[in-house]
Amino acid sequence: MSAVLKPRLAALGGTPAFPRALHVGTPNLGDQARFLSRMAQILERRCLTNAGPLVAEFEERLADFLGVKHCVAMSNATVALEIATQSLGFCDEVITPSMTFVATAHALQWQQITPIFGDIAPGTHHLDPGQIARLATPRTTGILAVNLWGRACDLDGIARIAAARGLPVVYDSSHAFGCSYRGTMIGSFGEAEVFSFHATKFINSFEGGAVATNRDDLAEKLRLMKNFGFAGRDRVDHVGINGKMSEAHAAMGLTNLESIHEFIAHNRDNYHAYRAGLRGVPGIRLVEYDESERCNFQYIVIEVDAGSGLTRDELLSVLEAENVDARRYFYPGCHRMEPYRSYFPNAGMLLPNTESALERVLALPTGTALRLEQAQRIAELVRLAVEAAPAVRLRTRASQRDR
Numbered sequence: 148m149s150a151v152l153k154p155r156l157a158a159l160g161g162t163p164a165f166p167r168a169l170h171v172g173t174p175n176l177g178d179q180a181r182f183l184s185r186m187a188q189i190l191e192r193r194c195l196t197n198a199g200p201l202v203a204e205f206e207e208r209l210a211d212f213l214g215v216k217h218c219v220a221m222s223n224a225t226v227a228l229e230i231a232t233q234s235l236g237f238c239d240e241v242i243t244p245s246m247t248f249v250a251t252a253h254a255l256q257w258q259q260i261t262p263i264f265g266d267i268a269p270g271t272h273h274l275d276p277g278q279i280a281r282l283a284t285p286r287t288t289g290i291l292a293v294n295l296w297g298r299a300c301d302l303d304g305i306a307r308i309a310a311a312r313g314l315p316v317v318y319d320s321s322h323a324f325g326c327s328y329r330g331t332m333i334g335s336f337g338e339a340e341v342f343s344f345h346a347t348k349f350i351n352s353f354e355g356g357a358v359a360t361n362r363d364d365l366a367e368k369l370r371l372m373k374n375f376g377f378a379g380r381d382r383v384d385h386v387g388i389n390g391k392m393s394e395a396h397a398a399m400g401l402t403n404l405e406s407i408h409e410f411i412a413h414n415r416d417n418y419h420a421y422r423a424g425l426r427g428v429p430g431i432r433l434v435e436y437d438e439s440e441r442c443n444f445q446y447i448v449i450e451v452d453a454g455s456g457l458t459r460d461e462l463l464s465v466l467e468a469e470n471v472d473a474r475r476y477f478y479p480g481c482h483r484m485e486p487y488r489s490y491f492p493n494a495g496m497l498l499p500n501t502e503s504a505l506e507r508v509l510a511l512p513t514g515t516a517l518r519l520e521q522a523q524r525i526a527e528l529v530r531l532a533v534e535a536a537p538a539v540r541l542r543t544r545a546s547q548r549d550r
């Protein structure tokens with residue numbers, strides 16, 4: 148980089164590239180008038196929750212879109228994971244990755260199920276199917292795999308090993324709404340798949356989630372369990388919880404679902420801008436999408452390697468100084484969070500690929516609130532930071548010393 152450009156980095160004394168912070172996870176919003184009209188209908192009907200028409204419509208549209216028999220809407224994905232795994236009789240030990248949002252592990256631990264963390268396959272951020280064979284014991288009752296960043300994990304590999312061991316599989320597909328695997332929409336794999344419609348997700352219903360399944364018996368049980376186990380007005384057939392989605396949440400979900408193609412197009416453009424801008428930057432690897440599949444392009448994730456001359460955290464400081472609120476998802480890994488850290492203090496030794504990825508991964512802003520030129524500018528800032536790596540390192544060390 149020419150010396151002239153160096154001062155443009157705020158970390159080296161320039162002014163921030165963006166006057167206001169740009170975040171990972173700023174919500175995608177559909178047509179506001181449609182949403183408000185749905186809200187007016189809700190108030191008019193005075194049916195606010197408990198199997199209202201908008202939740203039913205949302206479930207139907209989701210199932211259609213995913214090409215799956217049933218979609219059961221719930222209050223959020225964490226509760227949906229709990230209900231799905233409990234419905235399938237998961238107990239004792241369940242194999243799951245540590246490279247995920249902590250909700251995946253917590254959904255198990257909340258039910259006193261021990262998450263057994265499997266390593267990711269090298270070069271991927273996904274559970275290595277070989278780990279299942281290695282970690283399965285007579286106490287293993289299921290697999291909870293994650294389709295991280297909207298990219299499918301090795302669904303065939305996992306299905307093969309699970310079938311050989313007679314283990315049911317649930318997928319945490321919180322990131323993967325609108326994505327496919329070998330031409331089939333994510334949503335119909337395993338016994339069930341769970342989606343999140345949290346505000347930060349590709350399609351949001353403020354808070355919300357859903358379980359997709361092709362099994363009639365399972366769908367029926369999920370419906371009972373999310374509604375206290377009620378099978379009739381005065382009949383409770385099962386232990387249950389309140390996992391219901393409200394009509395207002397469904398109104399938001401439906402409205403956003405109607406804009407899904409715009410969201411995808413916008414995210415795809417941002418992704419291409421990042422890909423072009425980061426091409427050839429030494430030590431920076433963009434986690435790419437397979438565009439022969441359907442993708443939601445929801446996460447822009449890079450890996451920062453030694454070749455960049457910077458650590459991931461040094462690059463993060465540079466971006467933060469520019470008002471780019473990049474995130475170290477999902478650092479430091481579930482196995483280094485409580486209570487798992489206390490239960491398995493040496494788990495990291497068995498998770499070398501996970502530990503290495505968690506030191507290098509950085510999620511960058513995208514979504515419909517981020518304009519194309521902002522994505523281009525962020526990529527340019529990453530390039531400048533790498534070009535100015537020696538100066539950035541000196542500055543970072545000096546500021547650490549001063550703290």
Ligand code: T4K
Pocket residue numbers: 170171172173174223224225226247248250251293319321322343344345346347355356472
């Ligand atoms: N499994 C996986 C693999 C998941 O990633 C998640 C959730 C779950 C399960 C559980 O799903 P839910 O039970 O939530 O349905 C956020 C979300 O809270 C979490 O839902 C999500 N994963 C995770 C990836 O991201 P944080 O701690 O990063 O959230 P927060 O509050 O820092 O928000 C991120 C950024 O988004 C903020 O800097 C600003 C922006 N934002 C956020 C909200 C909520 C907005 O602009 N507006 C908003 O309303 O966890």
